[in-house]
Amino acid sequence: MQRIVIAIDGPAGAGKSTASRALAQRLGYGYVDTGAMYRAVGVLAAERGVGFDDDDALERLVTGLSFELRDGGTALAVDGHEVSAAIRRADAGDLASRVSTRPVVRTRLVALQRALGASGGVVMEGRDIGTVVFPDAPVKLYLTASPAERARRRAAELRARGEPVDEAALAADLAARDRRDSERVHSPLRPASDARLIDTTHLTFDEVVDRMEEAVRRCLER
Numbered sequence: 001m002q003r004i005v006i007a008i009d010g011p012a013g014a015g016k017s018t019a020s021r022a023l024a025q026r027l028g029y030g031y032v033d034t035g036a037m038y039r040a041v042g043v044l045a046a047e048r049g050v051g052f053d054d055d056d057a058l059e060r061l062v063t064g065l066s067f068e069l070r071d072g073g074t075a076l077a078v079d080g081h082e083v084s085a086a087i088r089r090a091d092a093g094d095l096a097s098r099v100s101t102r103p104v105v106r107t108r109l110v111a112l113q114r115a116l117g118a119s120g121g122v123v124m125e126g127r128d129i130g131t132v133v134f135p136d137a138p139v140k141l142y143l144t145a146s147p148a149e150r151a152r153r154r155a156a157e158l159r160a161r162g163e164p165v166d167e168a169a170l171a172a173d174l175a176a177r178d179r180r181d182s183e184r185v186h187s188p189l190r191p192a193s194d195a196r197l198i199d200t201t202h203l204t205f206d207e208v209v210d211r212m213e214e215a216v217r218r219c220l221e222r
Contacts, residue, residue, distance in 0.1 A: 007124060007140045008212075016143050021123075026209070033076075035096060036076045055104045067112060106128075110187075151167060
């Protein structure tokens with residue numbers, strides 16, 4: 001059976017990551033969380049004092065980085081160092097959103113992501129997979145949810161890791177990230193014209209994954 005690229009996009013808190021991992025497991029596909037790559041760059045830039053508007057320094061940072069996906073794509077090492085815990089901190093999403101507005105960062109990471117998916121048999125999720133990274137992917141899905149539900153889910157995720165949560169501040173942060181991601185000139189967040197939209201607000205986790213798998217099966221049957 002043909003092994004294809006499945007492109008999954010959507011805003012933070014829509015349930016992309018967990019649903020994409022589950023879909024990959026059902027299909028026996030690889031899984032690539034491109035957001036983790038941007039989070040890693042954002043965290044490293046902050047740790048090394050690289051300005052988020054300093055394109056020369058950002059280019060030097062990303063040009064030399066090597067990314068290694070581990071444990072079925074659920075863990076990430078950069079230059080051989082495990083960064084999975086650091087990129088899941090509450091501030092990592094904001095850092096990722098800030099560096100992802102810079103074309104020098106996106107150009108480098110998009111090239112790496114295309115290489116990871118070149119052989120097919122991969123579920124790749126992020127913000128611009130169906131529009132920029134793999135615009136010709138045969139299956140494109142765009143997951144979304146109401147702002148309130150997305151904030152509730154992200155708060156629950158952080159609490160489960162033992163992090164303190166101010167839900168109002170978290171909702172404001174998600175709204176700011178939405179604006180940055182949607183309004184950036186380079187690779188803005190938006191559904192591809194041929195993507196199937198799945199609103200996960202009132203769906204159970206299994207219902208979300210079932211709908212995603214149904215879209216893939218229909219494509220493979222064709």
